[in-house]
Amino acid sequence: MHVFLTGATGLVGGALAGALIDAGHRVTVLVRGEGRDVLDMDSSDRIGEMTALQGDVAQPGFGMAEPPAAIDLLIHCAATVDFAASDAVHEAINVGGTAHAMALARAWGCPLLHVSTAYVCGRADGVISEEPADPLANFTNGYEASKARAEALVEAARRDGLVAAIARPAIIVGRLSDGAIARIDGFHHLFRLFGSPLLGDVPAAPDAAFAIVPICHVTAGLMAMAENMAAFDGARVHLVGAEPFAMADMLRIVADYPGTVPARMIDPVTYDPAALDRRTTMVHRRIGPQFFDYFLRSPCFAGNSLQQVAGMDAPIIDEAAFRRMIDHCVKVGFLDWR
DSSP: OEEEEEOTTSHHHHHHHHHHHHTTOEEEEEEOSSSOOOBOTTOOBOGGGSEEEEOOTTSGGGGOSSOOSOOSEEEEOOOOOOTTSOHHHHIIIIIHHHHHHHHHHHHHTOOEEEEOOGGGGTTOOSEEOSOOOOTTSOOSSHHHHHHHHHHHHHHHHHHTTOOEEEEEEOEEEOOTTTOOOSSOOTHHHHHHHHTSTTTOEEEOOTTOEEOEEEHHHHHHHHHHHHTTHHHHTTOEEEEOOSSOEEHHHHHHHHTTSTTOOOOEEEOGGGOOGGGSOHHHHHHHHHHHHHHGGGGGOOOEEOOOHHHHHHOOOOOOOOHHHHHHHHHHHHHTTSOOOO
16 A cells, blocks of 8 residues: 655654554655654654655645655644644644645545544543534634644545545553653643642642553554545544543652652642742743643543454553653653652
């Protein structure tokens, strides 16, 4: 199978590119700029084993000078995951990029596997099913909203005859077996603050929890979908852990590591920004609008599409696995709590 992949220089795209190559598929990737690497789950650069084309998902036809031929599947992983990016950037990359991916899939006569996020549910809480996203829902940030709008485009294209499926990874963390992760970004930067004295008291619900998922499960789920698009046509697949991981448990585990000053969860009603010291105030002003809403919820992403079609169950992320993920980040020098 000849797969065209966007977002290969990112965490999910790189892991998936490596898995596709290892499975014997031919891979063509879109890259923006020179000197980029494509890191698989072992952090090995695989770009020399694939065809790399220069382009930009924000441009029609991805801005490619010579589009490839004989593509069997287009996997669209590219997106900006910057919560603080402007609406214009989210629209151009996350929404516009998806529209351009759909146009190419139609032109090539191939299916589209669109990589979204489980958090297209916005501020919904409790059990979240694999239903269509609502672009008019109440969202925490522009990233969530843009991914919901992008999903709506894919849903409309499928009704118009495009073979397409949507994958919804939750918050991606390290590999289940050893905690390894090729690119540390997103949630990890917030998690580093969990052990830092800079975060202090944060408004949080007692049962606040995060839907985390190991990169190995995300990659395996995407491979199952990519290799059986006929069966997954029309599916919205949650790629998540078996249960959300409680914020209180995260902070308790963090407290076991030398040099940490774990954040404290306090009742949102008693949270008083005016009582914070200057440094903590600056941190809260920077991250609060982007992340504090996640401290108030415990979404549980349900659905059995992956199990029904591919026989894959959601992985159990226990305390030992979570500690392996922390240990890896300490080992590579990202978590400098000591």
